[in-house]
Each structure stands twice: as C-alpha cells, then as structure tokens.
Amino acid sequence: MTDDTRKTPRQKRAAETVAVILEATAQLLERDGLEGFTTNAVAERAGVSIGAIYRYFPNKRALMHALAERESALHGEEMQRLLQANGSGLAPDRALVRAFIGAFKGRTRARRIAMGVWFEMTPAEALARRLDAFTQILNQTHETIEPINAFVLTRAIHGALRSAVLEGVDFFHDQIFEDELVTLSRAYLAQVRARAAGQDKA
Template structure:
C-alpha cells in the first residue's frame, strides 16, 4: 500500500476498495479487474484509490495479506481454545479453518492465489510460518509420551503439505475442497505425521 489509512474514514475507503475488487474477481474474473472498475464499484474516485494502491496488483496483494492475517488469527484463536491433550480436535480446527477460508468465494480466491503464485513463486509463506511456529509451541505444551516432537522442520513440512493440498484443490477447482472426506484426509495426514 502507498499510504496506510489512519482515520476511520480512510479505513472504510480501503475496505470498500478491497471488497469491490473481491466482488469483481468473483463475478467477472481477473480479465475484467481494472482500477477504474474497482473505484466505480467501491464508490470512490480513482484518485482516492491511487492514494492507497499503486495498481490492481497492489490491491490483490492487500486482499491476500488481509485474508492471510484473518486465517492465522482464526487458527491461533481456535488452537488456544482446544485442550492441549486433544490433538485430533486441534488438527481438525486448523484444517477446518484453512479449508473454510479457501472454500468461500472460490472463484475470487482462486484468482488471488494464482496471481500471488505468479508474482511471488519463490517468496516464503508467512502465514504458514506463523501457523508452524504456533504448532511447535502448542505441541511442546501438550506433549504426550508417545507423541513425536514437533520440531520447526516437522512443523514446516506438515503445514506446507496441508496448505499445498488445499491450494491445489483451489487452483484445480476440485470438488473435493468442500467435502468431509477431504477434511478427514488432511486430519489423518497430520495425525499420522505427529505419531511417526
């Protein structure tokens, strides 16, 4: 973002821009996403849009960052509410949150994911890093005698495997994404990973 909103009205303007861009992506696709259409749909002037965003890619990046922050916050909150000894419930909460985040507005989310992959193919996944760090600390608190130690490397592999499967389901527009079986398989993967 060019300029961070500091007042409530500026925050509302940025929110309106991001929501308008998401709606356009969902209804019309990436090819119809322009800064003029975004400004028109958001009810702001093009000058106001450019105060905060350099181009449509910056808007998509802001959408992705906002979603990442929401997902991580939801996962951290849900994990903190689950009993440490009940690892299956904790894993299910993480999986359900991740799948749920990607299942809503599927077309818009797929486009955002594809645009981000094109733009930052080699960039680290900050959201997965945050979840991995939380898994390491949560596992240390609720460690049982027969559980595998959740090292940073183990958490890295587990989170990337889970996020990779979800990302593939989004990009391939797979019908599995919203199925109970898909959630169950991801939970089984994580539980097997913890026990080995």
Template sequence: MTTKKHQSLKPRKIPSQSRAEQTVAAILEAAACILETKGLDGLNTNLVAQRAGVSIGSLYQYFPGKDALIVALSQRERAVFFAEAEGALNEPTGQRGLKHLIAASVRQQLRRPTLARLLDFEENRPSIAKELAPFITAMTELIRQLLDHEDIPPQPSIETAAGDIIAIVRAIVDAAGERGEVDRTALELRVSRALFGYLGIVGRQP
C-alpha cells in the same frame, strides 16, 4: 506500460478518517466481487473504481497500483483466516491443533470459494508473494509449534513439512471449492487423513 515495476505495494496512507476507511473497504470489496465474477482477466483498475463508486483518481490515492490492490485483498482475507487459525495454539495436543487449523482453512475456503482460489494463485506471483511473506512466516511458525507437540512424529525438516502442509490443505480445499462442495465435515475429514498420513500419524481419526 502494463504495470509499473518496482513500486511499493503497500497502501499509500493509513486511512485515519472513517470516510477514507469506507472508501478503502468499498474498493477492496469491488475488487473481490469482480474477481469472483469475471476472473483475473476481468479485473482492471478502472472497473474496480467504477464498481466501488469512486473515481479512478481516488483509487490511486489509496493504492499505488493494481498489484497493491491484490496484496491488500489477500491481506484482508488472510487476516480473517489467521485470526481463526491462531486458536490452534490453544489446543492441548498437536493433533487437535491441526484439526483446528484444518477447520479454519475449510471455513475460509467455503466462505468465498472462487475468491479464495484466485487469491491462492495470485499469491504465488513473486511480486505479490514478497508482500505476503509475513503471513507465510507466521503460518510456518504456527505449524512449527503444532508439530512440536509430542503426539506428532518428528519430521526431517520442519520447513518442508510446513510448506507441504499448507500446500496439501490448500489443494484439497481448493479442489472441493471448484467442485462446489459444501459439506464442511466431509471435507475436513479428507484433509485430516492426508495430513495425518503425511505426518506419519497412525491410528484412528474420528
């Protein structure tokens, strides 16, 4: 069987000893590495275990299956990203908040471009998406609050707008990653233009 259906994708145990935490971290990092170097097709549980210096049995001790690995990896990356993105709420205006969000996205992407792109894709698979719903909800909520500022024109559907915004940022930033761009500022500017245009914000962007 390729993949067992309908099994939990949550980590099996919350590692309480630091030894276990290290194991989990090693496994995730191994998975990340392989994803970056060999792509999705190159990712398999046996290899991950080997690269992590752990037995395959141990891997299954911490992750109930392959998908759980990807979910955990996404969550790891998302957690970092979200911690940065949340700062957007402290910005005084909606536009400043958006810029903050964009900057966080760009930074996230440029840290590990290949990995980010691959995860972006995997997150679309229904089985994975389900587990990442909380993040989507949180992002949507965050964007909703940003759009709520009075310096942002009202949108017909906040839901739709939030989804579009996430998609647009991702698209430009992934495309840049693919091209190997490294200039953060230029990239942020391009994203801003698209986003501000989308939202109907006229006027000068810095």
C-alpha cells in the same frame, strides 16, 4: 499492506475506504473473473473515485495482493476464534485447516485469482514465516516436533491446500477434504513418534 501500496491507511476513515475497495475487488473477481476486472470497475463497485483507488493501490495486481493479505489476516483471526471455542472440542490442527478452507467467504473464483497473485508476489521467506505459525499450532496438539518433521508436514499440507485453491477442485469445501488433511497431519506425526520410540528402545 504490501510494498506495492502507495499509502498505508492509518486513520479510521481511510481504513474503512480500503476495506470497501477490497470488498469490491473480491465481489468483482468472483463475479467476472479477470476479464471484467479493472480499477474503474472496482471504483464504481465500491462507490469511490478512481483517485481513491490509486491513492492506495498503484495497479490491479496490488489490489489482488492486498485482498489476499486481508484474507490471510482474517484466516488467522478465525483460527484463534475456533481455538478459543473450547466448548466445541475442536483440535488445534483441525481449527487451522478449517479456518483456511473457510477463508474468502466461500468465494472460490476470487480466491484462486487473488492467491495466484499472492504466491507470485510474496517472498519465500515471508511464506516460510506463515508456515512456521502452523508448527506452533501443531505443538499445541502434540509434543514439540523436530524442525525437519515440521518442515515436511507443513509443506505437505500447504501444498495440498495451495493446489486445491489454484486448481479450483470441486471438493474444496467438502468435509472429507478437511478430514483427509487432518488425517495426513496426525498419521505422519504418529509415524514420527513411533519411529522415535523404536530408536529409544534400541
């Protein structure tokens, strides 16, 4: 939950209520966009009182931010699931990209709105920690890379994904987009390795 959340749900019933509220938030954002998005509409859609909304979320932005946080956590879980499915032969870097693209259950409109709020509200340090997780995935695929190379690559891939989400590109779920991001990662790392090998020989 975020700093804007009034109360953190600790009991199972409270957690279930929050899950229902966030699912209603996603459905409304996808269907109506921001124009029809109100806390009253969320309460009606979720089948809870308006008081239940304000018990955990002080405003609409907090709802959208929490939705993005939830999907980010689910993205991490999906990435681990893909990595553990060894029979598929899916490489770790591709698993990470595929899990990110598949987040929000394909709800592109809800994702664009919620992630826009998330990027506005999330401190740069928190975003950096998330991108560091990508470096760990890359290190499962390749030999450990230098911090500067990890920084350049993770920010390049994140920038492409972020722009694709916020701009609402129509190829976001196309296989070729996933392939291009994986190609970007591997081509850059291959160039880094080749440069390092050349320096070693010199």
